Amino acid sequence: MAFFWQSVVLELRKLWSDWQPVPRMPLDAAPDLNSSLLHQEIQVVNCCIARKKRRKAAKESLDSLLKQASVDNSKPRSSNGESPDSEMYARDCTGDYVLRLGADRLSENLTLLETGEPIYSPTLQEGPIMTAELIKETEELVLRTGSLGAGCSQLLSDMQAFKAANPGCVLEDFVRWHSPPDWFEDCAANSTTVGEGSSRRGRLSDRMQTKEGNLWKELWEAAKPIPAVEQTPIYDEDLAVESIFDGLEVIEPSKLFEQLLAVILSVCFVEAESVLAADSSLSKLFYDCKDYIANIYQDDMSKEKLDEICKVYETMEAIVTHPEEALQIMEQPDEKSLENKNRFKLKLNIMAKDRPPLWKRAPKDEKRMSPKDDKNTLEEKNTKIFSNLFDKKVTIFSKKNAKSSEVPPTPPSSSPGPFDESEWTIL
Structure with a gap:
């Protein structure tokens, strides 16, 4: 990297x-x-x-x-x-x-x-x-x-x-x-x-x-x-340009990732909005996600915010690639929907049994685990969501420039949080 x-x-x-x-x-x-x-x-x-x-x-x-x-x-x-x-x-x-x-x-x-x-x-x-x-x-x-x-x-x-x-x-x-x-x-x-x-x-x-x-x-x-x-x-x-280059050479990986993630999410929203009908039942969900991302980027990034952003990212992927199944999931009753409305803990498990996943997801029984279950399992799942964010090229980025979509894969980390302030890892 x-x-x-x-x-x-x-x-x-x-x-x-x-x-x-x-x-x-x-x-x-x-x-x-x-x-x-x-x-x-x-x-x-x-x-x-x-x-x-x-x-x-x-x-x-x-x-x-x-x-x-x-x-x-x-x-x-x-x-x-x-x-x-x-x-x-x-x-x-x-x-x-x-x-x-x-x-x-x-x-x-x-x-x-x-x-x-x-x-x-x-x-x-x-x-x-x-x-x-x-x-x-x-x-x-x-x-x-x-x-x-x-x-x-x-x-x-x-x-x-x-x-x-x-x-x-x-x-x-x-x-x-x-x-x-x-x-x-x-x-x-x-x-x-x-x-x-x-x-x-x-x-x-x-x-x-x-x-x-x-x-x-x-x-x-x-x-x-x-x-x-x-x-x-x-x-x-x-002098101005040289100072910019000097800053880019020593930028922290976490700061660079935060900016690149913002660009990726922006592309995601643009692509999703282009395929979303104005009277679609998913419109409210889409604009709620969009407003949430705009608000969350007003402050410094944290691991908790990153977890929520990854879930919003998966929601946008579902809206673009499988809107019908995403709509079915949203129509299902959820006891905690009111409690978690502002946190966007959206359970869009839209994968059918006979279709390979878009991301390397956890096993089916692990997906159904409650957030109050084993702490280590939850941290491992969050880390996996983050590491798989760039595993494959998603359809929503296929029409964009390679520079804005091709991000090198992140090596697995033993730390539970994605924001490790250590130096760059030399591969």
Whole structure:
């Protein structure tokens, strides 16, 4: 098992080094916080690969623009007549034409207050890719320290990109583009300047005009006209992905199993729901099982929860493979049905005498044993249910990808509980 998992991580590293996305995963989507942490981390890998490709393309585009500008360097750029026949240039406060860098698209109905040049939206740096675990860690850090360093870094980066794309701009221009609610238009079109933070067309909000501790003004004065592709990355894709791989290499077997089991159960519910009629008598049982699994995964896994999950798994198998016989079993009276309703101790012994079992089940007389019988026999049965969970390929997984369905068999354990915190067993 250890060798298999190490080979999986090595394959992920190879895909990363070759800039090849992980197959059968979203190519450039934010992590799905409703999925397992393992799934979210693989999504981060694909997201980082897509970002590196975009950055490379942006860098090549900027280099091409600079080369073209150097060829046209002999053309006049002063305000003595005609302007360059290209939108690559903008007139600054001195009247000279300066090359726009990192401009993405034209912002409609916005012009620079000082020069009247159209405002272009710059290409900005992308923020951090957040998994559920990283979001939790960030929230704890902010609550503990009150630090908002990441937000300041993003704002400074946006200001630098805006300055590079719009030569001759001022803070009011950036506020109008970045935070429109902090800009108030004057009613009089030709009003004159009335004070600091105001202009002939409008004024900044009160919070933007604060003289002491005004973070926006401080960052604006420190910002230099640098396109996003030339800036120091806010989010280091290489560091993020390497930390993910390092974590996967040392993950505990129990934690990995817990995530894989959640994926298998999700596939199980999807497959069962696709074959279950809306008016089926098994619908209530199906959705009860689904709600139970959703609730049980809110907390850490335990042996008792695992036993219940295995029984729900067998119930789903019965619904998919033999719904008629499962329905007959459910219709039989059960004295303890009310007592065990919330624990899903479903006795779906649907195997006929002349049909081989889907799982390696205990003998018939052992199945009829009460939960209050011999303790050792019960523990052996629970362990057997767990070990047989991956013994064979079940019909409900036959149409799915091999990666999500083929899980290596678990070696038998002498411990009564499946969650042994020992190291990987080397086969």
